[in-house]
Amino acid sequence: MDLALDRDGALWAATLSGPFQIAQPEGATFFGEAQGVPQGFSQGLARHQRHLYLGTPTGLLQLVPATAETPAKFHPVAGPRALPKNPRPA
Numbered sequence: 770m771d772l773a774l775d776r777d778g779a780l781w782a783a784t785l786s787g788p789f790q791i792a793q794p795e796g797a798t799f800f801g802e803a804q805g806v807p808q809g810f811s812q813g814l815a816r817h818q819r820h821l822y823l824g825t826p827t828g829l830l831q832l833v834p835a836t837a838e839t840p841a842k843f844h845p846v847a848g849p850r851a852l853p854k855n856p857r858p859a
Contacts, residue, residue, distance in 0.1 A: 770782055770783060770784050770785075771812075771814045772814065773815060773816050775790070775821045776816075776819045776820075776821070776834075779792045780792075781814050781821060782814075783811035783812065783813055783814045783824070785810050785811075787799060787800060787801055787806055787808075787809075787811050788806060788811045788823055790841075800841075804840070804842045805830060805843035807826070807827045809825065810825075810826065811823055811825060812826070822846070823843055828845055828846070828848070829845070829846040829848065830843035830844060830845055831843065831844055831846050
């Protein structure tokens with residue numbers, strides 16, 4: 770399990786069941802597939818430059834905070850292109 774604080778001071782936990790947001794004193798919120806998190810193990814949480822990131826088996830996700838119109842949701846982080854599965858020697 771991994772723990773991190775988001776920019777609003779809420780505690781997050783990455784667990785075998787997925788990520789949970791623990792807001793005091795309201796309680797906990799589970800983030801699942803409907804909130805952009807693939808099913809399975811959440812591998813870690815990190816906060817960097819006021820953004821919360823979640824590591825998953827399918828890649829890195831960034832939390833997009835809730836607005837008046839939309840709930841909070843995780844979105845994939847774009848990264849460098851993956852290497853070919855069987856790169857040929859040069």
